[in-house]
Amino acid sequence: MTVFTVLHDEVNQIPVLRVEGEIDLHTCPALSNAIGQVLEKPGSHLILNLDKVSYIDSTGLGVISVAARQLADHDGKVYAVCTQAHIKKVFELSGLQGKNVVLYDSELSISKSL
Amino acid sequence: MTVFTVLHDEVNQIPVLRVEGEIDLHTCPALSNAIGQVLEKPGSHLILNLDKVSYIDSTGLGVISVAARQLADHDGKVYAVCTQAHIKKVFELSGLQGKNVVLYDSELSISKSL
Amino acid sequence: MMTETAHIHLSIPASSEFVVVARLSVSGIAARMNFTVEDIEDIKIALSEACTNAIQHAYDQHEGGGKKIDIHFILAGDKLEIEVRDTGVGFNPQGVISKKQTDASASDQFGLGLGLTFIKSLMDAYDIQSELGKGTVVKMVKYVSQIIPA
């Protein structure tokens, strides 16, 4: 069990949150807070690097979906970085993917696509 | 939880067993068997690489102690490789270390010392 | 390896900090049953969802301590059965879908109404018994996949 951390950065003026640990009912308030702080500043997109997230369930997707809805008001999207199959699977099952949440394999591939 | 494996090799004519996983009551019979097979062949020492062992308790030390006693009959010793503090600590607590069980930081440092 | 049925019981307080304990326990159990890494992840999520529901929905949050979640694991050959029991408010499982469709966006709690959906998709079978005022039992079953030789 690793400690849960969210680090805030910025790449090409897009805010980046790098999350590490397990996202569940207990840790998602911290994720939600971190996202809330970032979204206070005007801006259109959010990069959520989940590459070091070892676990996520519906509670984490709930938080991400709320963020995506907020961003959608300004035509923004959540760009989520995740390469691990079991994390991707949860996004696929949720139906969240596609709409306002787009999955990428790396932060670099996001920069290239923008 | 990783699967428990014991791989058999030989370095400078000394048999080497590389162990991976957790050594507890459930897995120590497999370790004991592997050691038994190696000790069937005459020879004086045994290298036990425990660098990828994430857990060991008294059951594992029991197996190693039995091996050390068998080897002692032919002036042989168990050379155990372990760098992880929590594994070393168990050896220290057991009092096994020193006598016929010697701890090393790497297989290379054993080769150099012989 | 496991021929007889084995029974493991875990009881945790209905509090978010202990969902991880359920998850760790079941990962050990499932690994011992030789579930694949992927199946183990599925089972961890399904069990967490059931615990999360018990914590968020079953127990009135203002009523203080003493609320617990009882988890029973029944290991029968290649079948893992998990029962998650709470003694909370209970609900009508049949009513959930329609209710969700109307007020999904109004929720300020974490969760998309995805919890039960995840349990359903990730496990091989599931069943909910719930009684208003008495509590809820979520049963779920997963079978160790047969490895098909290439």
Place this chain on the structure above:
Amino acid sequence: MMTETAHIHLSIPASSEFVVVARLSVSGIAARMNFTVEDIEDIKIALSEACTNAIQHAYDQHEGGGKKIDIHFILAGDKLEIEVRDTGVGFNPQGVISKKQTDASASDQFGLGLGLTFIKSLMDAYDIQSELGKGTVVKMVKYVSQIIPA
């Protein structure tokens, strides 16, 4: 974070394959209590030793199924208390040391007589209550270390 006392209960069959489940559970519990990584390893070993003893010594191996180990975790602030209960043969804890000195080499079971020694060295306190024919309760306590500012 944890002000009230929390109680977690785990019951496993007295069989070697489930010791890992106890270990995983306690690692989650101890991590939540903010024990250091080193302390968590100590606790895992101590709990495993108590379970191993119940499996190897408490229950006559020829008597078949139904034997279980009950583990109670009591989380009280910075204090973790673990109780490991079996309903096996029981023993005289005072007699162990002298007995061990005479027949230690005769044992063909895994173990050096180190189990109880490890529990004693790795935990902050421990106590054994045992009754012949009734069973054994091993209690052990570990405190979260106070971090001394540099």
